[in-house]
Amino acid sequence: MLKISDLHASVEEKSILNGVDLEINPGEVHAIMGPNGAGKSTLGYVLSGRDGYEVTGGDVKFEEQDLLDMEVEERASAGLFLAFQYPVEIPGVSNMEFMKESVNAIREQRGEEPLSAAEFLKKAKAACKQVQLPADFLKRGVNEGFSGGEKKRNEIMQMILLEPKLCILDESDSGLDIDALQVVADGVNSQRDGKRSFIVVTHYQRLLDYIKPDFVHILANGKIVKSGDASLAQQVEKEGYAFLGKAFEEAEA
Amino acid sequence: MSQWLEQVIGEAQQVNDYLAPVRQQALTQLKQDGWPGRRNEAWRFTPLTSVQKRDVSHSDDVPDYQVPAIDNLNAIELVFVDGKLVTDTSALDVPAGMTLTTLSDASDAQQQAIAGIYGQVKPRRHVFGLVNDAICQHGVFIDVEDDAVIDTPVRIVNLAASNADAHTRVVVRLGDRARACVIEQGTGTVDSFTTAFAEYDIGAQARLEHYRFAMFTGDAKQVGGCHFRLGESSRLNSTMVGYGSELSRLDVDIHHAGEHARAKMNAIYLLSEGELFDLHSTIEHAVPNGTTEENARGIVGDRARAVFNGRIHIHRDAQKTLAELNNRNLLLSRRALVNTKPELEIYADDVQCAHGATVAEIEEEALYYLLTRGISRSKALVMLNFGFIQELVTAMPNEALREWLLPLLSERFVSMEVK
Numbered sequence: 183m184l185k186i187s188d189l190h191a192s193v194e195e196k197s198i199l200n201g202v203d204l205e206i207n208p209g210e211v212h213a214i215m216g217p218n219g220a221g222k223s224t225l226g227y228v229l230s231g232r233d234g235y236e237v238t239g240g241d242v243k244f245e246e247q248d249l250l251d252m253e254v255e256e257r258a259s260a261g262l263f264l265a266f267q268y269p270v271e272i273p274g275v276s277n278m279e280f281m282k283e284s285v286n287a288i289r290e291q292r293g294e295e296p297l298s299a300a301e302f303l304k305k306a307k308a309a310c311k312q313v314q315l316p317a318d319f320l321k322r323g324v325n326e327g328f329s330g331g332e333k334k335r336n337e338i339m340q341m342i343l344l345e346p347k348l349c350i351l352d353e354s355d356s357g358l359d360i361d362a363l364q365v366v367a368d369g370v371n372s373q374r375d376g377k378r379s380f381i382v383v384t385h386y387q388r389l390l391d392y393i394k395p396d397f398v399h400i401l402a403n404g405k406i407v408k409s410g411d412a413s414l415a416q417q418v419e420k421e422g423y424a425f426l427g428k429a430f431e432e433a434e435a
Numbered sequence: 436m437s438q439w440l441e442q443v444i445g446e447a448q449q450v451n452d453y454l455a456p457v458r459q460q461a462l463t464q465l466k467q468d469g470w471p472g473r474r475n476e477a478w479r480f481t482p483l484t485s486v487q488k489r490d491v492s493h494s495d496d497v498p499d500y501q502v503p504a505i506d507n508l509n510a511i512e513l514v515f516v517d518g519k520l521v522t523d524t525s526a527l528d529v530p531a532g533m534t535l536t537t538l539s540d541a542s543d544a545q546q547q548a549i550a551g552i553y554g555q556v557k558p559r560r561h562v563f564g565l566v567n568d569a570i571c572q573h574g575v576f577i578d579v580e581d582d583a584v585i586d587t588p589v590r591i592v593n594l595a596a597s598n599a600d601a602h603t604r605v606v607v608r609l610g611d612r613a614r615a616c617v618i619e620q621g622t623g624t625v626d627s628f629t630t631a632f633a634e635y636d637i638g639a640q641a642r643l644e645h646y647r648f649a650m651f652t653g654d655a656k657q658v659g660g661c662h663f664r665l666g667e668s669s670r671l672n673s674t675m676v677g678y679g680s681e682l683s684r685l686d687v688d689i690h691h692a693g694e695h696a697r698a699k700m701n702a703i704y705l706l707s708e709g710e711l712f713d714l715h716s717t718i719e720h721a722v723p724n725g726t727t728e729e730n731a732r733g734i735v736g737d738r739a740r741a742v743f744n745g746r747i748h749i750h751r752d753a754q755k756t757l758a759e760l761n762n763r764n765l766l767l768s769r770r771a772l773v774n775t776k777p778e779l780e781i782y783a784d785d786v787q788c789a790h791g792a793t794v795a796e797i798e799e800e801a802l803y804y805l806l807t808r809g810i811s812r813s814k815a816l817v818m819l820n821f822g823f824i825q826e827l828v829t830a831m832p833n834e835a836l837r838e839w840l841l842p843l844l845s846e847r848f849v850s851m852e853v854k
Binding site: 232233283 | 799800801803804805806807808809810811812814815818819822823
C-alpha cells in the first residue's frame with residue numbers, strides 16, 4: 183500500500199529526515215516511536231504534503247501512485263488521512279459544514295454521489311457517538327474551544343467518517359487521560375478491518391497497549407534505526423532508547 | 436489643470452436650467468480649486484491621471500445593451516446607458532404615494548423640491564461631485580409622500596456600454612414616516628468614465644433601505660457618491676458593494692440632521708488583478724442621540740489596492756451619540772495593498788465611539804488542515820475567508836438581492852488568484 187524509499191526531507195534548509203525506508207501492506211499497523219526531534223511528526227507532514235516540508239530525496243509510492251507528486255487534497259482523496267497532534271481551531275466554520283464538505287469532496291473523487299444533508303447527519307451523529315462526543319459538537323466551530331481530549335476524539339471522528347485507506351495518527355495519545363485514551367483506541371480499533379492500514383506515531387508505549395501494532399520502528403535522527411514486533415515497544419518502555427546502543431548514538435550524533 | 440476638466444467646464448457653461456444657481460456655484464469652485472494633485476489628501480492613494488488626460492467623449496447613439504437580470508427582484512427599473520436615461524419614466528407603473536420624474540421633466544413644485552436637495556445634501560467637497568453638479572442633465576427624482584410605504588424597490592442602473600463620459604444623478608425625497616427601497620447599480624468594462632451621485636433627503640421617522648453596487652471593472656472608470664440627510668428618528672440601512680477598475684471611487688456621507696436617527700452601513704469590496712477601489716465615508720453627527728454602525732470589509736488579491744477612509748465627526752452638541760466604525764481586510768497576495776484610515780473627531784464628551792481596522796493574511800495552517808481532509812483549495816479558501824463577507828450579504832434585508840449577490844461574490848472570490 184505504501185512504500186517509502188530513502189526519503190530525505192528538510193524544513194527551512196535543516197535536514198530532518200535522512201533516508202527513511204518503510205513498507206506498509208494492507209491491514210498492517212506500524213508504530214513509529216522515537217525520542218523528541220527524531221522526525222516523527224515531520225514524516226506525517228511530508229506524507230500529507232504540507233507546505234514548507236521539502237523533499238530532498240527518495241520517493242513514496244501510495245498504491246502505485248507517486249504520492250509526492252500529488253497535491254495535499256489529492257492525497258486525502260486517494261485515501262490518506264493524517265490525525266493531527268495539534269488539531270487546528272477554525273472559528274466561523276462549523277464542524278458539520280467542514281466534515282460534510284470533506285466527506286462529499288472525497289466521495290466525488292471516488293465517483294460517488296454526494297450525501298444528502300439527512301444522510302450525512304445520520305453518519306456524523308453515529309461517528310460522534312462512537313468517540314463519545316456529544317452531537318452538538320457538530321454545530322460548534324471546528325475544534326473551537328475544544329479540550330485537548332475533545333480535539334483528539336474529533337480527529338478520530340473525522341477518520342471514521344472519511345473511511346481512509348491509510349491513517350497516520352500523530353501522537354493521538356498525547357495529553358489524554360486513560361479514559362480518553364481508551365475512547366481513542368476503541369475508535370481506531372473499530373476501523374481495523376484487515377484492509378485499512380495505520381501508522382501510529384507515539385512517544386510512549388502506553389497507546390500500544392490499546393492499539394496492538396504488527397511492527398514497531400524506532401526513528402532517531404531522521405532514520406529508522408531499529409524495527410521489530412510489539413515487544414520492541416515494551417523494551418523501549420523498560421529501558422528507554424539507550425538500549426539501542428551504538429545505532430542510536432550514531433543517529434543522535 | 437486637466438484637459439478633461441477644462442473641456443467639461445466649457446460644456447457645463449452651456450447648461451441653463453432651474454438648477455443654474457447651484458451649477459454656477461459648482462463652476463466657480465471648480466475654477467478656483469482646479470485639478471486635485473497627489474498631495475490632495477482626498478486623492479492621496481488614488482491616481483487620477485487616466486481622467487486628467489482624457490478627452491471628453493459622448494456617444495451619439497445608444498448602443499446595444501443588456502441589463503443584468505436579478506431574479507425575483509420585481510423592481511421598478513430605470514436604466515442609464517452611457518449616461519442617458521433610456522427608460523420612459525411616464526410609462527412606468529409606479530405605486531401610489533410615489534412619483535418618479537426625470538430632472539428635466541420636473542413640474543414647478545418638483546423643481547422646487549429638487550433644488551432643495553440637488554447639491555445640498557452632498558457636501559461640495561470633491562471635484563467630480565462639483566462636475567456632476569455643474570453638468571448633469573440626466574437624472575431622476577423620486578418623491579415618496581409622507582406616510583407612504585412603498586414595497587416595490589426602485590432599481591437604477593448605470594451601464595457603461597461605449598467610450599463615453601456619463602454623468603447621472605439620483606435625487607430622492609422620502610417624506611415623514613415613509614418607507615422605500617432604492618438600489619443603485621453600475622456596471623461595465625469598456626473604457627469610459629461615469630460619475631454617478633445620489634442624494635437622499637430622509638424625513639422624520641422615515642426608513643430607507645439602500646444599496647449601491649459599484650461593479651465597474653476593467654477600463655470602466657467610475658467616481659460616485661451616496662449622500663444622506665437623516666431626519667429625526669429616521670432609519671437608514673445601506674449596503675455597498677465595490678468591485679475595482681482602473682479607477683473606482685465611492686464617497687458616502689451620512690448627515691445626522693435630526694436627533695435619534697439610526698444609520699447602518701455595510702460595505703464590501705473584492706478586488707483582483709490591478710484593480711483599485713477607494714471608499715471614503717464621512718459620518719456627521721451634528722445633533723445628539725444619533726446612532727451609526729459602519730462595517731467595511733474587503734478581500735484584496737493579486738496587485739489590487741483598496742483604499743478605505745472612514746471619518747466620524749461628532750459635533751460639540753451631539754451628546755449621547757453612539758458610533759462604531761470597523762474595517763476588516765484580507766490580503767491574498769504579497770503585492771496586494773490596503774490603505775485604511777479610520778478617523779474620529781469627537782467634540783462632545785458624552786458619547787460612545789469605537790473604531791478599528793485590521794488587515795489579515797491567509798491562515799496557512801487552517802488551509803492545510805482543510806486540504807488534508809480532501810477539500811479543494813478554492814473551496815477551502817471560501818470556507819475560511821469568505822465568512823466575514825458572507826455575513827454582510829446575509830444581513831441585507833432583500834432576499835432576491837441576497838440570492839443574486841452571494842454566488843456572484845463567491846465566484847469572484849474563487850477566481851481571485853492567491854499568490
